[in-house]
Amino acid sequence: MLKKKTVDLCLWYVVVIIISLTTVLPFVWTISTSFKSDSEILSGTMNFLPKQFTLDHYKEVFSTMPFLTYLKNSLILALGGVVTNLFFGSLAGYAFGQLKFKGKKALFLVFLASMMIPSIVTMIPTFIVLRGFPLMGGNDLTGSGGLGLINSYWAILLPGAAGAFSIFFMKQFFEQLPHELGESARIDGASEFKIFMKVYFPLAKPALTTLGIMTFQSGWNAFMWPLIVLNSDEMKTVQVGLAAFQYNYSTNYGPLMAGTILATLPVLVLFIMVQRNYVQGLAEAGIK
Numbered sequence: 001m002l003k004k005k006t007v008d009l010c011l012w013y014v015v016v017i018i019i020s021l022t023t024v025l026p027f028v029w030t031i032s033t034s035f036k037s038d039s040e041i042l043s044g045t046m047n048f049l050p051k052q053f054t055l056d057h058y059k060e061v062f063s064t065m066p067f068l069t070y071l072k073n074s075l076i077l078a079l080g081g082v083v084t085n086l087f088f089g090s091l092a093g094y095a096f097g098q099l100k101f102k103g104k105k106a107l108f109l110v111f112l113a114s115m116m117i118p119s120i121v122t123m124i125p126t127f128i129v130l131r132g133f134p135l136m137g138g139n140d141l142t143g144s145g146g147l148g149l150i151n152s153y154w155a156i157l158l159p160g161a162a163g164a165f166s167i168f169f170m171k172q173f174f175e176q177l178p179h180e181l182g183e184s185a186r187i188d189g190a191s192e193f194k195i196f197m198k199v200y201f202p203l204a205k206p207a208l209t210t211l212g213i214m215t216f217q218s219g220w221n222a223f224m225w226p227l228i229v230l231n232s233d234e235m236k237t238v239q240v241g242l243a244a245f246q247y248n249y250s251t252n253y254g255p256l257m258a259g260t261i262l263a264t265l266p267v268l269v270l271f272i273m274v275q276r277n278y279v280q281g282l283a284e285a286g287i288k
Contacts, residue, residue, distance in 0.1 A: 002014075034058070034257040057254035061262065067245065069234060070241040072191075075266070077226075077237060078219035080157045085209055085215045088162035093170025094196050098182055108171070111164045119225075125174050127228060130155050155229040157223070166211060173207040174200060209274050217267050238263045 028048060033041055034057055036050040061067050095101075096108050128230045131148040133139060138146020149155045177200060221240045230236055242263065245256040 008076070008094060015153065021179040030260055033253060034261050038254055046119055050084050057258035058262070060255045061259045065241055065244055066234070067238070067241065067259065067262070070236055070238040071233060071263075072218055074237040074239070074263075077156045077222075078152060078216045080153065080220035081211045082215045083161055084157060084161040085163055085166040089166025089211065090170045090201065090204060091196065092162060092210065094174050094200055096171040098166065098177070098179060098200065099192075111167055115164045115168070121223065122230065126159050130158070130229065150229050151231045151235055159225075160219075163215075166215065170207060171209050173204060175205060188235030213271060213274060216270060220267055
C-alpha cells in the first residue's frame with residue numbers, strides 16, 4: 001500500500017513538472033531571445049542563455065514605433081473595460097442573483113446562450129452599428145456621412161461594457177449571499193440601488209477582484225477587434241503595434257520578443273499583487 005502511494009506521488013510530481021515546464025519554457029525562451037543578437041537568433045542554436053547579451057532590441061522597440069502611446073491606449077482600454085464590466089456586470093448579476101421578476105430565468109438563459117456565439121460572428125454587425133452611430137464621428141442624425149464611433153475608444157468599450165460572462169460570474173456570487181440583508185435594508189426604507197451599493201457591493205470584493213483581473217487581461221491582450229476598429233497609428237494598442245515586426249515573408253524576432261516581454265509585465269505585476277483575492281474570488285463565485 002505504501003509502495004503504491006509512493007509511486008502515485010512520483011507520477012503526480014512528474015506530470016506536474018512536465019506541465020510546468022511546458023507552460024514556463026516558452027516564456028523563458030521569449031525572455032532569452034529578447035536579449036540575443038540577431039545573428040544568434042537566426043543561427044537556430046538551442047541555448048537559453050544569450051552568448052552575447054544586448055539591449056538593442058528593447059531600444060529598437062521604442063525607436064521604431066510610439067510604443068509608449070500604444071501602452072497608454074492599451075491601459076486606457078483595459079481599465080475602461082474593467083470599470084464598465086465591474087459596474088454593469090455586478091448590477092445585472094445582483095438583479096439575477098437577488099431580485100425576483102418575471103422572465104428572469106428566460107432572460108438569463110439568453111445571456112448564457114450569447115456566450116456560445118463566437119465573437120467572429122458578431123464582428124461585422126457590431127462594426128456596422130458603431131459606424132452608423134448618429135451624430136458621432138461626422139455622422140448626421142441618420143448615421144450617415146462619417147465613421148461614427150470607429151477609430152475611437154468607444155468602439156472598444158461600448159461593445160464589451162457588460163459582457164455575458166461578467167453577468168454570469170457576478171450572478172453566481174450574489175446568489176450565495178443572504179437575502180435577509182436586502183430585506184432588512186428594504187424595511188429601513190432603502191432604495192434598491194442603495195441596497196446594492198451599500199450592502200451587497202462591498203461584500204463582493206473577492207469576486208470583483210477576480211473579474212477585474214480577467215477583464216483587464218482580456219482587454220490588454222485583445223488583437224482582432226482593435227485591429228479592425230482602430231485605424232490611426234495614434235489609436236493603436238500595444239498588441240496591434242507589435243504586429244509591425246511581422247512582415248509578409250519574415251519576422252523581426254528580436255524586437256518582437258522584447259516588445260512582448262514589455263507588454264506582458266503589466267498583467268504579470270497585477271496578478272502577483274492580487275493573486276490571493278483572485279483565488280478567493282474564484283472559490284466564492286463557485287467557478288471550479
